[in-house]
Amino acid sequence: MTNTWWEIQILCEPSLEESIFWRLDNFGCRGIASEKKGSSFLVKSYLPQFQAHLLDLAALSLWLRQDALCLGLSTPVTRWELINEQDWASSWKQHWQPQEIGDRFLINPAWLPVPENNNRLILRLDPGVAFGTGNHATTQLCLESLEMRLSTTMPFASEQTESEIIADIGCGSGILSIGALLLGAKQVYAVDTDPLAVKSTIENSELNGIEPERLVTREGSVEVLTELVKGVDGIVCNILADVIISLVPQMSAIAKPNTWAIFSGILIEQSKSVAEALEKNGWVVATLWRRKEWCCLNVRRGI
Numbered sequence: 001m002t003n004t005w006w007e008i009q010i011l012c013e014p015s016l017e018e019s020i021f022w023r024l025d026n027f028g029c030r031g032i033a034s035e036k037k038g039s040s041f042l043v044k045s046y047l048p049q050f051q052a053h054l055l056d057l058a059a060l061s062l063w064l065r066q067d068a069l070c071l072g073l074s075t076p077v078t079r080w081e082l083i084n085e086q087d088w089a090s091s092w093k094q095h096w097q098p099q100e101i102g103d104r105f106l107i108n109p110a111w112l113p114v115p116e117n118n119n120r121l122i123l124r125l126d127p128g129v130a131f132g133t134g135n136h137a138t139t140q141l142c143l144e145s146l147e148m149r150l151s152t153t154m155p156f157a158s159e160q161t162e163s164e165i166i167a168d169i170g171c172g173s174g175i176l177s178i179g180a181l182l183l184g185a186k187q188v189y190a191v192d193t194d195p196l197a198v199k200s201t202i203e204n205s206e207l208n209g210i211e212p213e214r215l216v217t218r219e220g221s222v223e224v225l226t227e228l229v230k231g232v233d234g235i236v237c238n239i240l241a242d243v244i245i246s247l248v249p250q251m252s253a254i255a256k257p258n259t260w261a262i263f264s265g266i267l268i269e270q271s272k273s274v275a276e277a278l279e280k281n282g283w284v285v286a287t288l289w290r291r292k293e294w295c296c297l298n299v300r301r302g303i
């Protein structure tokens, strides 16, 4: 049993209540209740924390807004917070098992023994409260894209994997940075606006025996990268679509004429607006991979 729950609160017009209940039920929420708040309704619902990442909650909020717009009603306000943090770590640890991703990776929780006779790249991880266990479709899509980019046996792989310098924007647990380094990249510059993510990336880097100079981690975003490095060969960025769109113009400062990039955290219905923002800023979309309701854009710098 988990001890930490998301409490999701939705303030809405009364006529939206039914469609919200339906959405929450489909989302896996347990215990849905509503109360009158003036002329509005406040719907409260609960979900074990391990069942939803922040990205999923953001997607839920978007669907609720879209439902309201389709019905011609004013959009609801969705908020979420974690309640009852006690025993979170131990309860969550019971739910997280080693996981194979793509053809090359095995994500192994830090507290489990490293499997013997396994020919996969073992990525050891203790994300703590940071995002990035490998369970989420967007992280998987990014790792698989990195695999295609950096595994020398892959047809689209870079011929100079061992000299590739990569930026990881929104590094979370550091899973993508460490994945790129295990695949043979020379160096990764990882940034995240959340100081807990920065701490988690540094700890996971040590856990995987990565030399500190190969994974440089800082709190912040693209503006910090521009101070750290002149140009990078590749970029991975798994954040929400809106954030990606706002960061794309600044990314030109760290892009070289042949830089490639992997973007995820994008709902399928948002892919068009992200692709447009990328193309406006000198990127060419090469492929779109999808898993569940999420997609991942593989792009390269335009000529």
Ligand SMILES: C[S@@+](CC[C@H](N)C(=O)[O-])C[C@H]1O[C@@H](n2cnc3c(N)ncnc32)[C@H](O)[C@@H]1O
Residues within 6 Å of the ligand: 055, 130, 131, 132, 133, 134, 138, 139, 142, 169, 170, 171, 172, 173, 174, 175, 176, 191, 192, 193, 194, 197, 220, 221, 222, 238, 239, 240, 243, 247, 265
């Ligand atoms: C979806 S998680 C991705 C974690 C990990 N890279 C993965 O793929 O599993 C997004 C991360 O981006 C960070 N973030 C959000 N906005 C950001 C921004 N503007 N610049 C840098 N990081 C940001 C969040 O703190 C969070 O750790």
